[in-house]
Amino acid sequence: MDIVEVDTVAIPEEFSDEEKKTGMWWRQLLAGGGAGAVSRSCTAPLDRLKIFFQVQSIKGGERLTIMSGFRAMQEGGVRSLWRGNGVNVLKIAPESAIRFYAYEYFKRFFVSDDKPLNMYQRLATGASAGVVAQTSIYPMEVMKTRLALCSTGQYRGMADCMKSVVKSEGPLALYRGILPSLIGIIPYAGIDLAIYEA
Numbered sequence: 390m391d392i393v394e395v396d397t398v399a400i401p402e403e404f405s406d407e408e409k410k411t412g413m414w415w416r417q418l419l420a421g422g423g424a425g426a427v428s429r430s431c432t433a434p435l436d437r438l439k440i441f442f443q444v445q446s447i448k449g450g451e452r453l454t455i456m457s458g459f460r461a462m463q464e465g466g467v468r469s470l471w472r473g474n475g476v477n478v479l480k481i482a483p484e485s486a487i488r489f490y491a492y493e494y495f496k497r498f499f500v501s502d503d504k505p506l507n508m509y510q511r512l513a514t515g516a517s518a519g520v521v522a523q524t525s526i527y528p529m530e531v532m533k534t535r536l537a538l539c540s541t542g543q544y545r546g547m548a549d550c551m552k553s554v555v556k557s558e559g560p561l562a563l564y565r566g567i568l569p570s571l572i573g574i575i576p577y578a579g580i581d582l583a584i585y586e587a
Contacts, residue, residue, distance in 0.1 A: 465541030473536035511583035519578020
């Protein structure tokens with residue numbers, strides 16, 4: 390995917406000249422971001438339930454079930470089913486933008502004489518881009534999880550959550566758990582972007 394500069398904004402080469410001239414490419418990017426935000430919001434209660442299952446231990450011999458998990462999630466009302474979704478939606482666009490920009494940047498290390506990248510080069514380039522993107526947005530991932538698990542009134546929003554975490558645990562707490570995340574993103578992003586490029 391080549392990048393061209395139009396009015397100092399990088400536009401991916403796969404957009405047609407007509408789309409570039411009319412500004413349709415902006416609408417397509419916005420539509421993609423909007424679709425991602427809507428789909429994340431529709432599945433947010435399930436994502437929050439998944440987090441509950443990942444961190445809940447057996448309490449008094451009683452296992453967490455889907456129904457008891459949903460009941461526990463609603464302790465602050467129905468809106469609490471979407472607790473942490475704002476951060477989830479906010480991180481979609483920058484994560485994708487950083488990943489694709491980093492992919493184009495890292496491709497320069499492998500490209501010589503305008504030859505296309507081979508599969509191994511695409512895998513390495515995609516994995517590198519995934520690491521950069523994941524590291525960049527990881528504090529938002531931590532905030533999403535903290536907000537999903539907090540009780541009603543514990544935080545006044547994303548900024549309050551981040552401020553509270555940094556104040557009580559230090560700035561490195563924003564990167565707690567990043568190593569397993571990076572280990573998982575390396576094959577995922579490598580394969581994802583390699584197949585996309587192919």
